[in-house]
Amino acid sequence: MALVLGLNSGSSFDGIDAVLVEIENGADGYPARPKFIAGNSYAWPDAVAEKVLRAFDNTLSLFELCRLNYLAGAVYAESARALMRELSIRPEQLEVIGYDGQTIYQEPPDHTRMAAFRDEENLVARWLDGPYPCGLQIGEPAIVAAACETIVVTQFRPMDHALGGTGAPLMQYLDYVAFRDVGPVLTLNIGGIANCQLADRDRGRMMAFDTGPGNVMLDHVARARLGKPYDADGAAAALGRIDQGLLDTLLAHPFFHRPPPRSAWRLDFGAGYADARMAEHPHLSAEDLLATFTEFTAIAISRSIRDHVEGLGRIDALLASGGGTRNGFLMQRLAAHLPSSLRLARSDEFGIPAAYKEAIKFATLAHATVNHLGNNIPAASGASRFGILGKIALPPRLARGV
Ligand SMILES: Nc1ncnc2c1ncn2[C@@H]1O[C@H](COP(=O)(O)OP(=O)(O)OP(=O)(O)O)[C@@H](O)[C@H]1O
Numbered sequence: 161m162a163l164v165l166g167l168n169s170g171s172s173f174d175g176i177d178a179v180l181v182e183i184e185n186g187a188d189g190y191p192a193r194p195k196f197i198a199g200n201s202y203a204w205p206d207a208v209a210e211k212v213l214r215a216f217d218n219t220l221s222l223f224e225l226c227r228l229n230y231l232a233g234a235v236y237a238e239s240a241r242a243l244m245r246e247l248s249i250r251p252e253q254l255e256v257i258g259y260d261g262q263t264i265y266q267e268p269p270d271h272t273r274m275a276a277f278r279d280e281e282n283l284v285a286r287w288l289d290g291p292y293p294c295g296l297q298i299g300e301p302a303i304v305a306a307a308c309e310t311i312v313v314t315q316f317r318p319m320d321h322a323l324g325g326t327g328a329p330l331m332q333y334l335d336y337v338a339f340r341d342v343g344p345v346l347t348l349n350i351g352g353i354a355n356c357q358l359a360d361r362d363r364g365r366m367m368a369f370d371t372g373p374g375n376v377m378l379d380h381v382a383r384a385r386l387g388k389p390y391d392a393d394g395a396a397a398a399l400g401r402i403d404q405g406l407l408d409t410l411l412a413h414p415f416f417h418r419p420p421p422r423s424a425w426r427l428d429f430g431a432g433y434a435d436a437r438m439a440e441h442p443h444l445s446a447e448d449l450l451a452t453f454t455e456f457t458a459i460a461i462s463r464s465i466r467d468h469v470e471g472l473g474r475i476d477a478l479l480a481s482g483g484g485t486r487n488g489f490l491m492q493r494l495a496a497h498l499p500s501s502l503r504l505a506r507s508d509e510f511g512i513p514a515a516y517k518e519a520i521k522f523a524t525l526a527h528a529t530v531n532h533l534g535n536n537i538p539a540a541s542g543a544s545r546f547g548i549l550g551k552i553a554l555p556p557r558l559a560r561g562v
Pocket residue numbers: 168169170171172173174349350351352353375376378379390391392393394481482483484486487488518
């Protein structure tokens with residue numbers, strides 16, 4: 161039995177979620193469903209948050225980004241230490257701390273062009289001229305390993321990229337771990353961007369893809385027009401009217417023509433995109449904008465599921481997680497658009513608290529890394545083979561011969 165600490169800060173950039181989980185290995189090379197022990201969330205200090213927001217917009221210099229990588233590492237380290245203090249956990253009790261780092265940039269995969277380079281032997285050509293996606297996650301792991309005196313695993317996506325996969329989403333590993341005995345089941349994580357996974361007993365049938373917008377645009381409107389961090393429970397959206405013209409424009413976004421496995425980022429459905437649409441519709445109230453963007457999120461999810469999930473008829477439950485599940489109005493609109501045969505439930509039903517699923521995911525991935533367990537699902541990400549995702553930083557206390 162291993163005690164693992166997981167951290168996550170995603171595309172909503174609303175704070176760092178931290179969890180402590182207990183993980184036991186199964187006989188088949190995969191862990192048993194992780195047992196959630198405790199969790200908490202910590203804010204990004206304003207001075208750091210302001211720099212991350214500028215990095216999202218590509219307005220930091222490379223030198224500033226270099227410092228921000230260390231600064232973000234310090235924020236992850238303080239979050240891990242805070243949870244350890246609150247739970248009276250000593251470093252020696254932890255097997256590993258897992259977090260991906262804050263995504264700053266993520267290229268979407270272009271499968272048609274990637275296929276043309278599949279047999280390219282020359283790696284430089286593959287990455288120079290080829291369409292293989294790259295991404296950047298910041299939060300220097302050396303700072304966390306040194307401060308927490310614990311093994312740290314971070315940056316899980318690059319290895320999946322190196323194996324020809326999309327690198328995002330990565331939820332499918334936890335979904336296989338947690339639901340391989342109950343599948344097929346669909347999972348949905350509504351964070352800043354929303355993603356959907358088909359978990360099955362047969363790993364070769366699994367799928368993972370972003371469905372499109374989650375909360376990023378909703379948060380942007382709430383902040384810009386209501387001065388609030390988010391539209392709590394969708395209360396403002398529930399008062400608005402859907403603008404059909406705006407909704408049609410949103411649904412014509414080219415992202416929806418990309419086949420799975422596919423990933424989106426804040427550049428696709430972020431503040432810039434929302435501002436451009438708001439400028440085209442200056443007469444709409446904050447409530448109308450929120451109603452329309454909420455409907456957009458719900459339709460993007462239901463449409464992605466209908467269009468892309470193979471064997472949908474065999475599946476009876478959609479297990480939702482992420483901050484979006486706290487938006488009652490969004491959940492109501494989603495239920496209205498989903499096939500009636502699909503029961504909309506929360507991952508809590510299976511012992512995975514919806515608010516902490518992503519942090520649990522990184523804890524589970526990190527546990528796999530240090531145990532050398534394959535932790536990608538090639539069928540879902542498009543990788544050419546199994547591998548071990550994650551980069552390891554070792555703590556000073558493990559140094560021998562000193
Ligand atoms: N009570 C609430 N009512 C409505 N929305 C909420 C509520 N609580 C949280 N949210 C939404 O959930 C968001 C945070 O979700 P979450 O923590 O899953 O995002 P994330 O970690 O950035 O995810 P991802 O990595 O998938 O993008 C908030 O920004 C907000 O939009």
